[in-house]
Amino acid sequence: MFKEISYIMPQLSNSLTRIERGVSRVVERARNRHVEEDQNPKLRRHYRARFWLARFALVPLIGLGTVFAEQPGKALIVVAHPDDEYYCASTVYKMAVQLGGTVDELIITNGEGGYRYSTLAAAYYKKPLTNEVVGRRELPAIRRQEAINAGKVLGIRSHYFLDQVDQHFTTDERDGAKYGWKSDLISSRIRALIRQEKYRYVFALLPRATSHGYHQAATALAASAIQALPPILRPVLLGFDTNPARFEPLPTELFPQTWQLDYRFAFDRTTKFGFRDALSYQIVVDWMIAEHKSQGLLQTMDRRDPKEYIWVDLSSSPQAQKSADSLFRLLGQDVTHNDK
């Protein structure tokens, strides 16, 4: 019975959102006609009555939508760098801000390696950040604040900074450990947080062999932390990327993960909403990008990626597929499912 209700509620909630939009359009039309027909007093009374009727109809509908909307539960983002939430930004926004879920973020490195593209930020922060010595000294505090500011945009509740070294760009997943990451400390912090907060989902970056080695290492550490927990406590591990290409697993993986080859969901950042459908999630992503002022290269990603693609690690939890499906069903019409 509960299963049926939990299936129906998101559908009902989505339908109510559509009805609310429809009523808003009627209100808008009535208002426009009201202005055009302003010269005729009879018509003016008629449209004014329709306008108020439609307005009153909105109140219980919005109330119903709020009461019946199932909340999507809790997620923990586990990433290497203070701007890696870019890959899941609009999914997080929808989940945390629009649907009332809880999303926290654990960031492994202090981000000091990002000094080379800080030319614009040097003027903004009035510090010569592109100088390696200055950049490595000043960036950890700056990037921590930038991550908190970006989190405010996306509705992230709490940040956990593990302050590990951010050495250089690499595509070797073992470099985290090689350059001084305390893997045991990272794993145990992730495990402790999952036990304490009972997250249902862990968001990470899809660990492609061609991607940043620290991104791969962060996801491998999240996978190993999850699998060390009793099955009942394990959240599903989701891998995000803005590239829909098939995942090619490599035998040299740091920690075994069982990623599906094709992405399972796609979240459309270009979905329109708001007054006259003038807004989209791209604006939210742009705000998030703009908060990371020290990251010049990230600024060039403005409106570049129209979708977030999501893969499921089937080995993370016995309920992996089911939990992932239920989350993305709740996220509603902005998500397409890939049944390949």
Ligand SMILES: [Zn+2]
């Ligand atoms: Zn990164």
